[in-house]
Amino acid sequence: MNDTRKLAKFLAGLGYGSRKEMAIAIRDGRVTGEGDDLRIDGEPLDPPAGMILMLNKPAGFTCSHADQGRLVYELMPGRFQKRDPKLSTIGRLDADTTGLLLFTDDGTLLHRLISPRSSIEKTYEARLARPLEGHEAALFASGTLVLRGEDKPCLPARLEVTGERTASLTLTEGRYHQVRRMFAAAGNHVEALHRSRFGPLRLGALPEGQWRLLDPAESLALRR
Numbered sequence: 122m123n124d125t126r127k128l129a130k131f132l133a134g135l136g137y138g139s140r141k142e143m144a145i146a147i148r149d150g151r152v153t154g155e156g157d158d159l160r161i162d163g164e165p166l167d168p169p170a171g172m173i174l175m176l177n178k179p180a181g182f183t184c185s186h187a188d189q190g191r192l193v194y195e196l197m198p199g200r201f202q203k204r205d206p207k208l209s210t211i212g213r214l215d216a217d218t219t220g221l222l223l224f225t226d227d228g229t230l231l232h233r234l235i236s237p238r239s240s241i242e243k244t245y246e247a248r249l250a251r252p253l254e255g256h257e258a259a260l261f262a263s264g265t266l267v268l269r270g271e272d273k274p275c276l277p278a279r280l281e282v283t284g285e286r287t288a289s290l291t292l293t294e295g296r297y298h299q300v301r302r303m304f305a306a307a308g309n310h311v312e313a314l315h316r317s318r319f320g321p322l323r324l325g326a327l328p329e330g331q332w333r334l335l336d337p338a339e340s341l342a343l344r345r
């Protein structure tokens with residue numbers, strides 16, 4: 122493959138357009154620089170394969186690639202969805218849940234982090250319909266709580282009560298609607314749910330609806 126074809130293939134993999142469109146862009150001089158400082162239309166290129174980013178997910182967006190309604194991918198540049206390898210969410214948040222959602226195109230990392238054997242901690246802030254009764258922390262920590270429709274008990278989870286009707290819950294699993302179903306099993310109801318932490322990562326000051334790339338230290342911490 123000659124250099125133009127190689128470069129066109131690389132740019133197409135980043136989602137900037139088809140290989141043919143990229144060959145034309147190169148011919149037209151829209152791609153400049155070299156090595157680590159390649160630009161398209163004067164803008165630095167997106168990171169190559171191995172990208173990890175975080176989004177502060179607003180309510181009302183779903184994590185799937187194809188659902189109806191608004192998708193989390195609409196909150197980032199359209200070309201991100203045309204990348205090859207494909208960019209996916211690392212696990213999912215319910216449409217109604219807000220907060221820290223990670224994306225990567227690194228399939229090995231993705232599978233390691235969403236594997237049932239991954240024991241990475243995720244922390245959720247819940248606002249509840251009714252006051253906490255005081256028995257919930259022991260129930261969630263017991264390792265004996267069986268959710269409706271399941272037979273394997275939830276692994277022990279850590280509950281920190283932060284108010285009469287607010288609490289933070291740290292899990293190492295990711296079952297379907299797990300936090301909502303755990304509080305339902307305790308006789309309560311989650312009115313609002315926000316994920317504030319995923320393993321070593323926190324949302325920090327990232328505004329709702331905004332995304333950013335992980336910095337090298339964060340990527341390293343997540344990969345460890």
Ligand code: URA
Nearest residue numbers: 214215298299300301
């Ligand atoms: N638990 C839930 O119930 N919903 C989420 O989105 C994540 C964890």
